[in-house]
Amino acid sequence: MLRRAPDPVELIVLVLPGGTDHSYQPFSPRQPAALRMYPFTWSLRARFGRRVLVRQVRYRFYGWNGAQNSPIPYARKALDDLSREHPGVPVVLVGHSMGGRVGAHLAADPRVVGLLALAPWWQHADWRFIHDAVRVVAIHGTADQRTLARRTEKGVRELVARGVDATYVPVPDGGHGMLDHIGLWQRAALDFVGRTLAGVRTRERP
Numbered sequence: 001m002l003r004r005a006p007d008p009v010e011l012i013v014l015v016l017p018g019g020t021d022h023s024y025q026p027f028s029p030r031q032p033a034a035l036r037m038y039p040f041t042w043s044l045r046a047r048f049g050r051r052v053l054v055r056q057v058r059y060r061f062y063g064w065n066g067a068q069n070s071p072i073p074y075a076r077k078a079l080d081d082l083s084r085e086h087p088g089v090p091v092v093l094v095g096h097s098m099g100g101r102v103g104a105h106l107a108a109d110p111r112v113v114g115l116l117a118l119a120p121w122w123q124h125a126d127w128r129f130i131h132d133a134v135r136v137v138a139i140h141g142t143a144d145q146r147t148l149a150r151r152t153e154k155g156v157r158e159l160v161a162r163g164v165d166a167t168y169v170p171v172p173d174g175g176h177g178m179l180d181h182i183g184l185w186q187r188a189a190l191d192f193v194g195r196t197l198a199g200v201r202t203r204e205r206p
Contacts, residue, residue: 011048011197012082012091014106015041015056016075016099018121023063031062033097036178040094040189047190052197053089055082057102064098075102076109083111090114092196094189097121097147097176100138107134113200116192118185119176120155121147127155135196136166139188141174141181 018033028034034056041056048054057078059071079091092114095103100120107115107130115130117138130136138156140149149170159166169188171181178185 009053009086009089010051010200011053011193012086012089013044013052013054013193014075014078014082014091014093015044015054016071016093016095016102016106017056017059018095018097018099019059019062019064019071020098021063022065023061024065025062027059027062029058033062033099034058037094037096037099039186043186043190044094044193048193048197052193053082053086057099064101069105071098071102072105075106079106079109079111090196090200092116092193094118094192095120096178101126105129107131107136114192114196116189117152118178118188119144119147119174120152122151122155125155125158127159130159130164132162132164134164136164137169137188137192138166139169139171139185141171141176141178143173144176146176 015037017037044054057075059074061070090113091111093103094116096118098121100117103115104126114135119140138152140152153168156166156168174180
């Protein structure tokens, strides 16, 4: 009996957890920053099946650690590894807090077509790394006490002025941990990936 070939992967999604400013504590899949992102990872896999390859990134350290940019090499390796396995497949990034900062740096790569930044920790105008062809949606709770919604809004304004397809979505009274308005945060990821997937399919039609 001939076996049906598996459906090809149409989109890669890297889920980027948060972290903290300075810490050499080993990153653990049981830390709150990682646990917070599993519902996004699982819901994306459940919704899109094999068409979308979803991988939650694990860093070596929990902290950004200044100029060392500690999470970046591990996130970039994940990007490189999956792109090597699935050449030519576009990449979407979904990052929370420090993961949103990691995402901005990775979005300099032309393989990246989308960045969903959830309460991103954008420091020193990290959004300027994002290349012009990336579609960006940045969502931030207005009551966030850990990262600044106004800085995210400023970054999106600058991206729009540069000609980037970028949208800022405020979450009224939303906090940093995304434990409020849970449906909004989760739907945002599903909608973002779904819209990107639809765009990929449209471009592939003859």
